[in-house]
Amino acid sequence: MADIPAVAHAQILRAIHDAQADVVALRKATKVKTGYMGFQHVETNLAACHVAISADLARAPVVMILKTAAGALAVVGGGDAAPVVERTRTKLRAILQEFEGKERT
Secondary structure: OOEOOHHHHHHHHHHHHHHHHHHHHHHHHOOOOOOOOHHHHHHHHHHHHHHHHHOOOEHHHHHHHHHHHHHHHHOOOOOOOHHHHHHHHHHHHHHHHHHHHHHHO
16 A cells, blocks of 8 residues: 655645645634534534544545545535535545545556
8 A cells, every 4th residue: 555755744734734624714703693503514624634644654545635624614505614514525525626636557
């Protein structure tokens, strides 16, 4: 099983960290309705994704973790967290496309 280069691994973790910061900033700038769990859902998924990828350098598990995170974020759909969800899913899809492109070459 091929490993992800250390530089790429660090870039993935940085992208997830940046997405986490984006979620926090949007949550602080939003008057969140009582009972709305969208931000918490996104924060929890990104934190789990970061921890899991931090512990693994193998390409296949990292790709699966990223795909799972993108799918889990899609569940949030609309609501106050929607802008940050879309930005995060776009980042994750770009990372996945890069990996899929390298696997084909």
